[in-house]
Amino acid sequence: MKHTIVALVLDKPGVLNRITSMIRRRGFNISSLAVGASEAPSLSRMSFVVEGGEETVKQVTKQLQKIIDVVKVADISKENVVARELALIKVTTTPATRSEIVQLVDIFRAGIIDVGSESLIIEVTGDEEKINSLARLLEPFGVKELMRTGRLAMVRGSSTVKIDDDQLGAPAPRTASNGAPSSDSPPPGW
Amino acid sequence: MRMTGGQMLCESLLREGVSVVFGLPGGAILPLYQTLPQFPQLRHILVRHEQGAAFAADGYARATGRPGVCWATSGPGATNLVTGLACSMMDSVPVVAITGQVARSAIGTDAFQETDITGITVPITKHNYLVTRAADVPQVIREAFCLAGTGRPGPVLVDIPKDVLTEEADFNYPEVVHLPGYRPILEAPIEQVRKAAGLIAAAKRPLILAGHGVIISRAFQELRELAERAQTPVVSTLLGLSSFPEDHILYVGMPGMHGAAYASMAINEADLLIAIGMRFDDRVTGKLSAFAPNASVIHIEIDPAEVDKNIKAHVALVGDAKHVLRQLLPLIQPKTNPEWLRRVEELKQAHALGSPRPDRLQQRYVLERLSEITDGRAIIVTGVGQHQMWAAQYYQFKEPNLFMSSGGLGAMGYEVPAAMGAQLGRPDKVVWSIAGDGGFQMTMYELATMVENNIPVKFALMDNSYLGMVRQWQDLFYKKTYVATHYTRNPDFVKLAEAFGLWAVRVKEVDHVDDAIHQAMLHQGPALIDFWVDQEENVFPMIPPGQTVAELMEEPEERVHWKK
Structure with missing residues (x-):
């Protein structure tokens, strides 16, 4: 089964390398990949055609999302495109x-x-x-x-794959919001 | 304020609260070194090999919970960091690594000591940067610390060309940085949390599987509260050790390939598995299709990509362990599972770990004695192999965050530099490095660093003249055909340690173990005990790779011969 994934990524050097490195390393099967400018100046839009079952495509999507320079990922296979x-x-x-x-x-x-x-x-x-x-x-x-060129894909109608309104401007977490200490202190006891 | 790139880097590190850096100089990073005297608050530990710097930063980070920092020069300096970074990546350890790079004009020309370290480290870092302007240094460092220490932690590498280190620009440390593609999720949707609470309330044989995430998020109290309120026994992954007190009545043990048989059996019989901050590694699960066959799975995990990767979760709670447990706890009604607890106790009695033989000096005995003498309150840093598994089995951890080991990567040699980093991070603790004679010889040069800086790590060298775990596999799976696992001419480790300036002693007999441990701890500086241990002892129980609890091998008749 072929799936179409669309991603918005930061327009920075090395982004394509990060993405293809992840795909290669995890053994995902990509039959086409297209990349180019998007409607936003700092973002590129990519589309992937991924071969594999539902689980594989979910993993590809999540692993893509994990790359810091990847801002948004959507599997649009089930949409009308x-x-x-x-x-x-x-x-x-x-x-x-x-x-x-x-x-x-x-x-x-x-x-x-x-x-x-x-x-x-x-x-x-x-x-x-x-x-x-x-x-x-x-x-x-x-x-x-x-x-x-590889497949370019877009959802029909007015719905779009875009980043959330606050996403570009939202501050990244300052210190470890995951409970880890921010200064020298022994860990809490039991 | 005008500063050079190198000054900006040091100032930025101070703003991030860094006090220790592990490193080794070289041409490309020299401008940074020459600014160090202006920053006396930054303590630089001069290592003997860059791999030591990376492992030390990893150990420091695990011990303190804050990013460890290492740096190295371009080319070979940078590539020597790679094993350490891969280790931190696999185990989610926050490390910021800085590398010198050749000057901007020389990049891409195969210049002397040029290596594409950002290219090399793409798959083994959470993120990396090549800084092309001095003015960018503060922002990149700020982002690097943010990425390394938050969400699912990991290593971040920052590559800085030599002429960027010397370039001048205005220093502005950003309060806020924007990483639009990075939004760690801390709390799970409340409907999902309710579903999980419902499963816990209904479960007859619930079991908690605690992982490294509990330690990383410092969710010790929350975990304990959940276990006690829902009367749920706790098993722990290798890196989850010391997330839950081992002398607690609800503690079961470590399951998996070399885990306690009863812990694996408990997973097999459980009807609900509450997995917290762990990723169902193959060493835990064995054959995936046969893992926890009777259980529903609640998976609490900060990395969405780990959910459903190996084991399908019935309820996925994506978020930080501490936050999610705090969401979950108010929904948990106190309950009892007396029958299940009795059953787990029964399994524990029937399949207890073996005792060391009294007539031979066995590693397990040394570890039992260490556990007893240090009251389960020392930091234990291990290498990889048999001694690592015995340390996991026989040391009884009684305080949070005491166990440091290269779990995912399985990097031998971790035990020496990482112990140094852990000791610097926690000067208040006794740090014991449990080393194998194989791994020890990979990184033992850092003994010099420890003596130089008076870092009082204690070494228990489990010296069997074998690459023990590999030999064990040859024994069990290759008809005892030992190939390239026997060190026929090891150095005299006592003399070697003494040459480095350590206090050292050799122990060959059971009766001398306690004495040596006490003496090593009384000694002010670093100390080493060379334990000549039973050479062909195997680690049991063992579930062969890719198999199930049904194939679990318990301890057979001993076949051992005495060393020398």
Whole structure:
């Protein structure tokens, strides 16, 4: 089962490394990862496609949340979402095959963004299945290069994955609020 | 006020209440060292190896409950901290580690003594920082202490390039810092607490499983109150030892791989497990699917990621142990479970821990005597292996927070530097380091540090010339094929300790144990007793890894030969 997780993370050096390090170390299976700017200047938005059962995905979510630079994590698999991926595909062309390829591009509502004498670059947007299908159909013509972004996902309607209103401004705990002593004192007795 | 990055660091440490730093200088961190004379309130303990600094900071933190601080230079200095940081991470110990780094312009060029220590320590720190401007030092240090000491504690590493240490900027110590991605949860939702109280009220055979979290949050009184009010027996994880008085009628013991058989059996028979501040480590649970088969589980735990990770909780109370217990206690009606308590007592009688053989000097005997002579009130710091398990089994802790050990990482050599840190944190206590001859030789160079600074740790060196626990596994699971576990030519540990400047004595016989312990404690400075113990004694009981109480091996016929 594939799950979609969305995270808001601080836009700081090393954040991606912290996240991928955790995923690798705990042996989670991520089939795609996309990251980029968000609507807030100090935050990046990421989306992950995670393979595994309910328990695994819960662990991924919690372990992500534990990373200090990760501000918000949400599993939106059960929500009504739009999900899109962008792919660039460079296909070998000959005068004989060009028109057939153009037809395929039209059917998939994709676009041709570069034309060379022996190849062209196709840009296609859609869910993973659509991109897989187009790539499969182009295979016989000779796919020289294929690159895809990974899934971007957003919940439909007005609900959003965002941080709580007070989250950026809330002070971190000053001293050990967990009962540990803040000065040299022997522990309390029984 | 204008200050250099190094001055800012020292000033920030003072603002955080730091009084002791363990460290060793080198090129990249030198500017920091040269500012130290301006900060006489910061006591610097010069260690012999950076691993010692990291373990000492860990021991200090466990003993005091406040972050321990260590620092080291770039490159090898920084990588030598790694084992200690991994240990603090596994055991949730607050440590702030500071490393020098090559100058900013040299980062990424494979400069002399350059190491990507922030990259290396990502998985073994709670968080880490590379400081790129002197002006950021105060805020980073403030954040580092906040992260290390709150929530589920852990180590935080701060890497500072050499030219940041010398750069000047205005010093502003922030009162408040913002960590939007860090919001430790202290209290559990009250409906959940009510559910837990309901389970406790209904339980016929409830059992408390107390972990390190009880000690970290100083929930000693709350734990005791819960146990007494609900008449619930208490078992303790390795790191939970000394969270509950062992001479208390409700105390059962430590369960798990080398725990008391009766403690594991009690878990097996319980109908409700109240797990407090623990993470169901494999050494506690054995085979997960067969663990506590008859019990509902209430899991009180500050780290949400630990809930349902290994064992599914019926009621999860995410929060700090002390806070959650305080929420829970008013909802607990006094009750009795006389039948269950009788049953637990029966198990205790039927499966009592074995007694040491009188004709041989066995480690358990030494530990029994230590427990008796120190009245269960010394701080016990152990290494890893057989002696660690016997210390857990045979020392009877009668005060809170007395047991320090590398539980999660299982780092041999912990016992020497960590004992030094614990002693500096608690100068009022007698600190006994229970060492194996294997681990001791990994970190024994810190004896010099102890003599130099008059840190009066007492060492009980359990010298069997074997890597005992590994040998035990070879004995039990590899048909007694001993490979690379026998030290055929150990040094003379008494002469060695004396060379370092310790008072030392060798004990080969049961009759001399008490005397040696008394003498070591009478001695003002650090002291060592080299106990030539039974060489091939095995730790029992034992639940083989990944198995269940049904496969528990109790103590068999002895097969031992006498040393030398």
